Amino acid sequence: xxxxxxxxxxxxxxxxxxxxxxxxxxxxxxxxxxxxxxxxxxxxxxxxxxxxxxxxxxxxxxxxxxxxxxxxxxxxxxxxxxxxxxxxxxxxxxxxxxxxxxxxxxxxxxxxxxxxxxxxxxxxxxxxxxxxxxxxxxxxxxxxxxxxxxxxxxxxxxxxxxxxxxxxx
Numbered sequence: 801x802x803x804x805x806x807x808x809x810x811x812x813x814x815x816x817x818x819x820x821x822x823x824x825x826x827x828x829x830x831x832x833x834x835x836x837x838x839x840x841x842x843x844x845x846x847x848x849x850x851x852x853x854x855x856x857x858x859x860x861x862x863x864x865x866x867x868x869x870x871x872x873x874x875x876x877x878x879x880x881x882x883x884x885x886x887x888x889x890x891x892x893x894x895x896x897x898x899x900x901x902x903x904x905x906x907x908x909x910x911x912x913x914x915x916x917x918x919x920x921x922x923x924x925x926x927x928x929x930x931x932x933x934x935x936x937x938x939x940x941x942x943x944x945x946x947x948x949x950x951x952x953x954x955x956x957x958x959x960x961x962x963x964x965x966x967x968x969x
Contacts, residue, residue, distance in 0.1 A: 822959035827891045828857060829904075829912040830875040832868045837899045837912050840865050841892035843958045844934075845877055853941040855921055858934040869937065873925055874909040877939070878917040881947070882954040882965030887914065908943055918955055919946045 923939025
C-alpha cells in the first residue's frame, strides 16, 4: 500500500485553500451529566447517509467541550440562519454560560434546540473517529425539523474568513 506524499505547502496555504469552500454554520448543543448546557459553533457539519439517517461534524481534540461530547449519548446540530450571527459568535467565543439569555427548548432527548434555527437534527452519538487534531462525530438522526419559514430565510455561511448570507442566483 502506497503512503501519502509529504505536503508541498505550509499550514497557512492549506487554511487559505480550505477557506475558499463555503460552509454552513451550526451550533452543536448538548447537556453535561451535571445538567450544564454545552454549545459550540461548528462549520464542519455534513450529511453522510439517508438510510440510516447519518450526519457528521468534527471537534478539535483540545476543545474544553470534548469530554462531554465524547461521552454523551445525544446532541443537537442547530443550523443557523444569517440573522443568527450573534449566536454564532457567542457559541464560538463567550466564556462561561453561553446559554445565558439564549432562547431554546429541550428536544425529546433533553438536549437543547435553539429557537429560530433554520433546521435542527437531534442525534444519537453513534460513533467517533480520531483523525489528526480533531475527532469526527457521526450522529444517527432520531428527529429533525425545519423552520416554518425556511424557504424565505437565508442561511449563515462562512467563507474566506467572513460570514455571509446567501442570495438565489
